[in-house]
Amino acid sequence: MRIATMATGGIGGYLAVKLGLAGHDVACVARGAHLQAIRAAGLRLDTARGPEMFTPAIATDAPGDIGPVDVVIFGVKGNGLETAAAACRPLIGPDTVVVPFLNGVEAADRLQAILPAQNVANGVAYVFTTITAPGVIGQTGKPGMQGRFVFGERDNAPSPRLAALREAIRLAGPEAPDVTDIDADVWTKFVLFSAMSGVTAGARCRIGDIRAHPELMALFENVMRETEAVARARNVVLSPEVVDKHLAFIATAPADARASTSVDLEKGAPLETPWLNGAVARLGAEVGVPTPANAAISALLAPYVAGRAG
Numbered sequence: 001m002r003i004a005t006m007a008t009g010g011i012g013g014y015l016a017v018k019l020g021l022a023g024h025d026v027a028c029v030a031r032g033a034h035l036q037a038i039r040a041a042g043l044r045l046d047t048a049r050g051p052e053m054f055t056p057a058i059a060t061d062a063p064g065d066i067g068p069v070d071v072v073i074f075g076v077k078g079n080g081l082e083t084a085a086a087a088c089r090p091l092i093g094p095d096t097v098v099v100p101f102l103n104g105v106e107a108a109d110r111l112q113a114i115l116p117a118q119n120v121a122n123g124v125a126y127v128f129t130t131i132t133a134p135g136v137i138g139q140t141g142k143p144g145m146q147g148r149f150v151f152g153e154r155d156n157a158p159s160p161r162l163a164a165l166r167e168a169i170r171l172a173g174p175e176a177p178d179v180t181d182i183d184a185d186v187w188t189k190f191v192l193f194s195a196m197s198g199v200t201a202g203a204r205c206r207i208g209d210i211r212a213h214p215e216l217m218a219l220f221e222n223v224m225r226e227t228e229a230v231a232r233a234r235n236v237v238l239s240p241e242v243v244d245k246h247l248a249f250i251a252t253a254p255a256d257a258r259a260s261t262s263v264d265l266e267k268g269a270p271l272e273t274p275w276l277n278g279a280v281a282r283l284g285a286e287v288g289v290p291t292p293a294n295a296a297i298s299a300l301l302a303p304y305v306a307g308r309a310g
């Protein structure tokens with residue numbers, strides 16, 4: 001399978017190494033010092049079991065060097081989506097599928113405003129990876145822990161091209177479950193992530209702090225319930241127990257866990273909040289669902305969205 005990663009950070013870099021080592025033809029789009037390091041020494045994935053090395057045949061900041069591929073693994077931060085999508089055009093042939101793994105629920109719509117609808121799928125990722133040094137992706141988690149990648153066509157139609165990607169990912173090691181309703185899957189993570197992102201960044205804290213402070217736990221649950229209400233008002237079919245399942249997960253999650261938004265805030269990197277708590281407030285307003293907790297978090301983080309340590 002011919003695959004391009006647009007781009008090759010936490011998500012793209014992880015899947016590039018896994019799929020490249022499984023024998024697929026993976027080309028990597030990257031830029032700056034990260035690109036130079038990949039060209040010089042390949043891409044390294046650091047896991048709790050040790051490093052995995054993959055050297056792509058093509059690593060470039062010009063997707064035209066790659067040309068049309070079967071699959072584009074689309075993983076950039078929310079603020080880079082439009083530029084990266086436009087840059088993707090040379091990767092797209094008639095049957096190419098672009099699979100976004102951004103947090104939030106708007107990536108596929110935003111992609112479809114730039115790329116042909118027939119080329120855009122939808123997806124959601126469960127993994128904890130980041131660029132730890134130029135050319136290096138670090139994965140946090142227990143030894144042997146694999147990422148989980150959930151994706152489907154936007155209309156949930158059976159899809160040979162996504163079945164092939166699913167099989168490729170499974171054989172490479174990560175999980176890629178069958179999907180019947182991709183919107184439900186994307187929103188299910190969003191219910192949890194709106195709270196995890198908003199509260200760990202907004203309160204500059206970890207999951208252990210949230211568990212230790214009933215008022216933070218109440219805020220966490222409120223944020224989830226608002227996001228759930230917005231999803232239901234938009235006709236997304238969520239499990240009736242979605243919030244309870246997420247609360248059960250939070251009850252046993254590692255005390256030092258936090259969302260990438262909190263890490264970005266600490267580093268002074270741009271925040272994805274406009275597409276997270278900001279999106280809950282915006283999408284809620286469209287359907288008349290009040291979202292005061294999400295709106296307040298979005299306002300509190302607004303000074304940091306463009307990138308300012310806090």
Ligand SMILES: NC(=O)C1=CN([C@@H]2O[C@H](COP(=O)(O)OP(=O)(O)OC[C@H]3O[C@@H](n4cnc5c(N)ncnc54)[C@H](OP(=O)(O)O)[C@@H]3O)[C@@H](O)[C@H]2O)C=CC1
Nearest residue numbers: 007009010011030075076080084101102103125127128129
């Ligand atoms: N990593 C994770 O564990 C998870 C991430 N997600 C979500 O996935 C999305 C991607 O996250 P992640 O992979 O961690 O992000 P990263 O910041 O690690 O990777 C994105 C990479 O894309 C590069 N980039 C952006 N635009 C371009 C461009 N036009 N041309 C070339 N390179 C470009 C960035 O370069 P530069 O640094 O120069 O901007 C960066 O290296 C986010 O929405 C995130 O919330 C979801 C689940 C888990």
Ligand SMILES: CC(C)(CO)C(=O)C(=O)O
Nearest residue numbers: 125126127128258259260
């Ligand atoms: C919570 C986590 C690690 C789950 O994959 C995530 O999506 C993020 O922090 O960006």
